[in-house]
Amino acid sequence: MKNRATPLILLCLSLALSGCTLTSHPLDGQRAPGKASSSAEMERQLSQPGIVQLETVNSADWAVALSGGLNLKSPEAIKAGLQDRDEPIQIYAYVLKHPTRGNFIVDTGVSAKVLAQPSEYGLNWLLQYVLHLDKLRINKSTSEMLAPVNGKLAGVMMTHLHLDHIMGMPDIANDVPLYVGATETQESTFNNFFVRGATDTLLKGKRALQEWRFQPDPQNQFEGIVDIFEDGSVFAIQVPGHTAGSTAYLIRTTTGPVLLTGDACITRWGWEHTVEPGDFTSDHERNLKSLKNMKALVARHPEIEVRLGHQH
Numbered sequence: 380m381k382n383r384a385t386p387l388i389l390l391c392l393s394l395a396l397s398g399c400t401l402t403s404h405p406l407d408g409q410r411a412p413g414k415a416s417s418s419a420e421m422e423r424q425l426s427q428p429g430i431v432q433l434e435t436v437n438s439a440d441w442a443v444a445l446s447g448g449l450n451l452k453s454p455e456a457i458k459a460g461l462q463d464r465d466e467p468i469q470i471y472a473y474v475l476k477h478p479t480r481g482n483f484i485v486d487t488g489v490s491a492k493v494l495a496q497p498s499e500y501g502l503n504w505l506l507q508y509v510l511h512l513d514k515l516r517i518n519k520s521t522s523e524m525l526a527p528v529n530g531k532l533a534g535v536m537m538t539h540l541h542l543d544h545i546m547g548m549p550d551i552a553n554d555v556p557l558y559v560g561a562t563e564t565q566e567s568t569f570n571n572f573f574v575r576g577a578t579d580t581l582l583k584g585k586r587a588l589q590e591w592r593f594q595p596d597p598q599n600q601f602e603g604i605v606d607i608f609e610d611g612s613v614f615a616i617q618v619p620g621h622t623a624g625s626t627a628y629l630i631r632t633t634t635g636p637v638l639l640t641g642d643a644c645i646t647r648w649g650w651e652h653t654v655e656p657g658d659f660t661s662d663h664e665r666n667l668k669s670l671k672n673m674k675a676l677v678a679r680h681p682e683i684e685v686r687l688g689h690q691h
């Protein structure tokens with residue numbers, strides 16, 4: 380028995396150590412709409428009134444280890460004497476109403492179905508424990524959030540594909556286009572080994588993922604920027620590091636420009652002290668650079684309202 384089990388254990392170990400990609404869900408060769416833009420082009424338009432209505436939805440209250448939301452090994456966190464503890468956070472989703480292109484959401488919130496039967500959606504007992512699912516309370520489920528738009532969604536723009544951002548997928552129709560950052564599904568990490576099954580299950584039956592068509596930013600303020608509707612109303616911004624495809628969104632709303640950082644910055648303390656997220660961040664150095672780029676953008680344009688990954 381022992382001899383037969385050994386190769387299996389070795390195989391599992393070597394798979395875990397070499398890491399794997401986040402999901403086996405297919406990529407759409409067509410890629411996402413929009414045209415490559417630049418920071419100069421984007422910033423030139425910030426003083427003009429926008430046309431998009433944006434609603435921030437606090438889908439769920441949650442608590443996670445602070446060491447997940449914030450790199451406690453950073454010099455700033457050490458200097459401030461921060462210790463690991465349970466940190467109250469929120470799971471946000473955003474409803475965008477474009478006057479001619481339709482309704483979109485950024486990230487997906489939480490479906491009540493997932494919380495009722497987590498194992499049905501690939502969240503096994505280990506993930507339920509690691510994710511502190513017992514501490515997650517839904518305020519507005521994804522289906523409740525989508526009710527006012529009559530379920531008519533033109534697309535979902537993802538900041539990244541971590542589980543806490545795709546837990547609303549069961550409430551989203553299978554034919555809705557899903558947009559993600561470049562290379563989000565190609566990076567191999569050790570942590571992916573544990574979440575890949577659940578990620579695949581939550582995306583099962585959905586359309587192939589479409590990647591934003593980023594090109595290098597001519598002004599080099601960011602790695603790349605896409606003008607999604609080619610009208611300067613919504614921009615996808617490459618902010619890699621937390622995951623390879625992490626994407627922020629700059630939305631020119633009717634009440635002014637809003638920056639959705641995604642998990643390139645999770646906590647308020649992290650934004651104020653320029654400290655990137657902690658565990659589950661695949662490249663800290665790259666994430667910190669992305670965070671600095673976003674802070675520099677907001678310093679140049681203080682009229683931008685910033686909405687962070689999990690705390691406002």
Ligand SMILES: [Zn+2]
Binds near residue numbers: 541544642
């Ligand atoms: Zn998150």
